[in-house]
Amino acid sequence: MSFSLNSIRLGGKEVLPLIEGGKGVAISTGASTGPWAAAGGVGTISAVIADAYDEHGNMIPHEYMGKSRRERHDEMVDYSIKGTIDQVRKAWEISKGEGLININMLWELGGAQRILHGVLEKTKGMVSGITCGAGMPFKLGELASKYGVNYYPIVSSGRAFNLLWRRAYKNAADLLGGVVYEDPWLAGGHNGLSNAEDPNEPGDPYPRVAELRKVMRKLGLDHVPIIMAGGVWNLKEWKDWIDNKELGPIVFQFGTRPMLTKESPISDKWKKRLMSLKDGDVLLQNFSPTGFFSSALKNSFIGELVGRTDRQVEFSSEKNEEFNTELVVERKKYNVRGEDYAKAKNWLAAGYEKAMKTPDDTLIFVEPEKCAEIRKDQKDCVGCLSQCRFSSWADNEKNATGRLADPRSFCIQKTLDDVAHEGSVDNNLVFAGHNAFRFGSDPFYSNGFVPTVKQLVDRIISGD
Ligand SMILES: Cc1cc2nc3c(=O)[nH]c(=O)nc-3n(C[C@H](O)[C@H](O)[C@H](O)COP(=O)(O)O)c2cc1C
Ligand code: SF4
Numbered sequence: 001m002s003f004s005l006n007s008i009r010l011g012g013k014e015v016l017p018l019i020e021g022g023k024g025v026a027i028s029t030g031a032s033t034g035p036w037a038a039a040g041g042v043g044t045i046s047a048v049i050a051d052a053y054d055e056h057g058n059m060i061p062h063e064y065m066g067k068s069r070r071e072r073h074d075e076m077v078d079y080s081i082k083g084t085i086d087q088v089r090k091a092w093e094i095s096k097g098e099g100l101i102n103i104n105m106l107w108e109l110g111g112a113q114r115i116l117h118g119v120l121e122k123t124k125g126m127v128s129g130i131t132c133g134a135g136m137p138f139k140l141g142e143l144a145s146k147y148g149v150n151y152y153p154i155v156s157s158g159r160a161f162n163l164l165w166r167r168a169y170k171n172a173a174d175l176l177g178g179v180v181y182e183d184p185w186l187a188g189g190h191n192g193l194s195n196a197e198d199p200n201e202p203g204d205p206y207p208r209v210a211e212l213r214k215v216m217r218k219l220g221l222d223h224v225p226i227i228m229a230g231g232v233w234n235l236k237e238w239k240d241w242i243d244n245k246e247l248g249p250i251v252f253q254f255g256t257r258p259m260l261t262k263e264s265p266i267s268d269k270w271k272k273r274l275m276s277l278k279d280g281d282v283l284l285q286n287f288s289p290t291g292f293f294s295s296a297l298k299n300s301f302i303g304e305l306v307g308r309t310d311r312q313v314e315f316s317s318e319k320n321e322e323f324n325t326e327l328v329v330e331r332k333k334y335n336v337r338g339e340d341y342a343k344a345k346n347w348l349a350a351g352y353e354k355a356m357k358t359p360d361d362t363l364i365f366v367e368p369e370k371c372a373e374i375r376k377d378q379k380d381c382v383g384c385l386s387q388c389r390f391s392s393w394a395d396n397e398k399n400a401t402g403r404l405a406d407p408r409s410f411c412i413q414k415t416l417d418d419v420a421h422e423g424s425v426d427n428n429l430v431f432a433g434h435n436a437f438r439f440g441s442d443p444f445y446s447n448g449f450v451p452t453v454k455q456l457v458d459r460i461i462s463g464d
Helices: 030-038 069-095 112-122 140-147 158-167 169-175 205-218 235-241 268-275 300-310 338-349 368-379 412-420 436-440 443-448 453-461
Strands: 008-010 013-015 018-020 042-046 100-106 129-133 150-155 179-182 189-191 226-229 250-254 282-285 293-297 312-314 325-329 332-336 354-357 362-366
Touching: 018 030, 018 453, 030 042, 030 069, 030 100, 030 453, 042 069, 069 100, 069 112, 100 112, 112 140, 129 140, 129 179, 140 150, 140 169, 150 158, 150 169, 158 169, 158 205, 179 205, 205 226, 235 250, 268 436, 282 300, 300 312, 300 362, 312 338, 325 338, 332 338, 338 362, 354 368, 362 368
Parallel strands: 018 042, 018 250, 042 100, 100 129, 129 150, 150 179, 179 226, 226 250
Antiparallel strands: 008 013, 189 293, 282 293, 312 362, 325 332, 354 362
């Protein structure tokens, strides 16, 4: 079949309507986004704890020396600023001014705004725009205005965009480059499911994007592109979305597919894993310390977290009619329901000897080594988030959320940094979109073929 894809005006330039989405930590880097921009599209560098290089061009490992969480938080901010600047420069050298380079920020990262200021001050003329999701980035328009760059909020509904616009963005209207609609059921990474949405009932993206366009039209933003992200594999399947009057200008963002290219910095074992996935191997779950849902490989890491949550009982500090049975663990007394007592005894007997309290008045049962690891990770916290459910760190005056640390979650900074730097693909959080299993059946990748970024972009332009 014939398939034609027209260029689109973004960031003041004609580019292909194809974006490599931002991927942290250190996954969408200069090495992967530079060739994407060179091919005429838009590359998005993750500004979250990116990799910096020393004067010999060697990568500087992320090691934290500060004694307090606040000191380590500052080190994390410095790593992010220096690393992102280095990655932008690399992308710029590779792309030679072709296409566009954007940067991506997780709004709920601790110090997000400081990092963006630090990067944008030093990358004038190279960075075209900022994409930002996970949270409500009300300040994004104002920040972009200061540096004269475009901004691209990431939303999962027309309602969220309406709120952002009315509260903040209308004051920076001309710099709104596009609005990213990220499918909260299908996209890799963190997902913006609202409380009203059922993680098990995926919503059709078409009416949701049509609704977003309706909202934008009412606000006079008919001409501003919507960037469709999440679940986009090949564009033949999205033919009806292109040149569609109801949807208006549409750009497509890819997160998962660009991970399997020669230039992609992920490890070879990760690339191999992507090629061997089956439908259903990616799970939408809510273990992230950010409090957001996220989509990641169903591996041992996720299995262990599922186990922690399964081995859980409610307790009360006072004995009453419901919590009427006393459970003693390491000389500490808890009142639990009769039926939970037996379960807890079985877990204790099976080696899950440590009972850890959660902020929801429950206990989870873990092995002693796991308990020690959880405590160590909480202690080593580098304050990477604005609020962390796992360690109860918050980027505020008290450096604390005021809630009990939640051992059902994990340190996302530790695990994402590890997997991005040759760490285990089984024992780490490995973000992936729900379409990742298609690497195994798409003939493009047959016999283990790994394309260059240019080959992938050409393939996508062809509709496949
Ligand atoms: C490994 C991985 C990491 C990601 N990290 C981020 C991130 O840091 N910030 C962000 O806005 N989106 C992130 N995403 C989402 C992508 O930018 C993109 O929107 C999404 O993957 C598109 O859906 P797809 O996975 O179906 O291609 C990530 C996705 C993956 C697969
Ligand atoms: S414990 Fe939480 S805030 Fe601290 S480094 Fe880990 S994920 Fe970040």
